[in-house]
Amino acid sequence: MEPFDSFLVWIAEFLGEHLYEGIFLAALLETIVPPIPTLAVFPTAGFLASQQGISVIGLIPMIILGAIGATIGTSAIYLIALKLGRVVLIRYLRYVRVSEKKLERVEIWFEKYGDKAVFLGRMVPVMREMISIPAGLLKMRIPKFVAYTFAGSCVWSTGTILSGYYFGEAVGLGTSAISSLP
Numbered sequence: 001m002e003p004f005d006s007f008l009v010w011i012a013e014f015l016g017e018h019l020y021e022g023i024f025l026a027a028l029l030e031t032i033v034p035p036i037p038t039l040a041v042f043p044t045a046g047f048l049a050s051q052q053g054i055s056v057i058g059l060i061p062m063i064i065l066g067a068i069g070a071t072i073g074t075s076a077i078y079l080i081a082l083k084l085g086r087v088v089l090i091r092y093l094r095y096v097r098v099s100e101k102k103l104e105r106v107e108i109w110f111e112k113y114g115d116k117a118v119f120l121g122r123m124v125p126v127m128r129e130m131i132s133i134p135a136g137l138l139k140m141r142i143p144k145f146v147a148y149t150f151a152g153s154c155v156w157s158t159g160t161i162l163s164g165y166y167f168g169e170a171v172g173l174g175t176s177a178i179s180s181l182p
Helices: 003-017 019-032 038-051 059-096 100-121 132-137 142-179
Strands: none
Touching: 003 019, 003 038, 019 038, 019 059, 019 142, 038 059, 038 142, 059 100, 059 132, 059 142, 100 132, 100 142, 132 142
16 A cells, blocks of 8 residues: 555544544644645545534534634744745745746735635635745735635635535435335
8 A cells, every 4th residue: 555545544544533633633734734635634524424423513613623723734834934035935945846936926916816815725725735825925914814714714624524524414315225225
């Protein structure tokens, strides 16, 4: 088994035993270590919640914990960008194939859309992690950054967790219908 595959299996097992903590941890780590995909973890957690008989109301803490984890992780990236500055970041971003030219385009786009970019960026894979860098470099006010990040992360958490939850509900209905056949 590939290392990444075994890591995903470990995450699924961890979620099965620690659903709420797992959501928080996945959201926190995903913003700092991008290979952890919340697009896979959050729906899985929603699915597991449906299979464990957790009500839709019981998903609210999961959604909030996911948003808090993402906000803390993204704020760390924001603070790094804010403190290190553009020159130092360009040196390190080249390792993840982000050139100075790409960074300039992102900065121009961010200056144009600013607050909306942070809110909407929290709902787009890959941009979820990267939107903090121009926000920090361009010195977006911290309270505003945290508020837009948390709000966008709540929308992301809600959509992805509910998709897994309702998929689990549908699977449960389909399974019970098949088992009741003569």
